[in-house]
Amino acid sequence: MVRAAPSGATAAATQITADTPFGPEDDQFHRSPDDNPYWAETTWWSFNIPERKIGGWLHGQFNTNRDTVTWRVYVWDPRGAEQSDLRYFRMATDVPVTDPAPDLRDITIPGGGFSVKMIRPLRDYEIEFEDSADAAGWAPLNHGWLLQDGRFELLDKSASRMKNYRDPLTGWSSHMQVDLVDVRGRTLGAEGIAASHICERGGGSTALMRWDLGSEIGWGEDQDIWHPKHFARMRDALQAVR
Structure with missing residues (x-):
């Protein structure tokens, strides 16, 4: 299981003002401007274990106009950068998203993917993945x-x-x-x-x-x-x- 959550910020840093480029609504899916089948929205998370020189990514690309998602999880270390050399790699492409109203603030990506749960808007999230x-x-x-x-x-x-x-x-x-x-x-x-x-x-x-x-x-x-x-x-x- 991979569990990750970004570190918290001070109360002052979480205040939303007119000049803030992002708001709580940006934790959710955005409406596509047209019916382009290649319109994509991503949820991307990374983690690292410095003492072992290990890096990791969890990445999901939602093609909301096609109701599909492609997700990947991989972990790498100094022994190699190519896919065949990674410590761990798993990917699923064009998995159907059958939920009629998916919520990016609390979602488990279908087809065995990772989950995202918002704890505090724009600041704290819990990410979990288990390859059962x-x-x-x-x-x-x-x-x-x-x-x-x-x-x-x-x-x-x-x-x-x-x-x-x-x-x-x-x-x-x-x-x-x-x-x-x-x-x-x-x-x-x-x-x-x-x-x-x-x-x-x-x-x-x-x-x-x-x-x-x-x-x-x-x-x-x-x-x-x-x-x-x-x-x-x-x-x-x-x-x-x-």
Whole structure:
């Protein structure tokens, strides 16, 4: 969990006058001047841990004319600046905002995003984020479809998850569990066993998977492709644990 709140200010500094450039209403969403689909409003927060040389950002971009939000959370330190080298990175793009009247002063960004709660206008806020989908080895499923009873539907990425068991020698997937929920609420739980692999450029593999679907058996692929440098770090970590 990340919890952050800007430090307080003196009472005099919080007084709002005619010359103050911002007012309490600016803690809320602003009306778009037109119907431009690219009109965006952001909520952005940063934190740091100086003794560990760690910096962090929580950033949400609301395209209010499209009723969507793209959010990202990342943490970095001296070991690298590229996305594959960050201590932590998670991002969700164009998540539907279904609340008919979202309030930026008290909001939890949909799709597993962070929350913002105003404590004192223009001064104090509480920001929280918890990545519960990586807890106990589970990870989010950000994209996919469910074919059931002859019908394809897009997965609900806020409710679908997977757990991947890896071979510590190769780093490749050996066994997977998935809990799937589509946008219509249909569910499917399945287990997959890797039967064979192909690896290109040292960055993960594509595996032929045998899936146990309860009363049926299915075959398909797990395309587990990584940046080679990131994959090497993950494999080194697996071997160190072993």
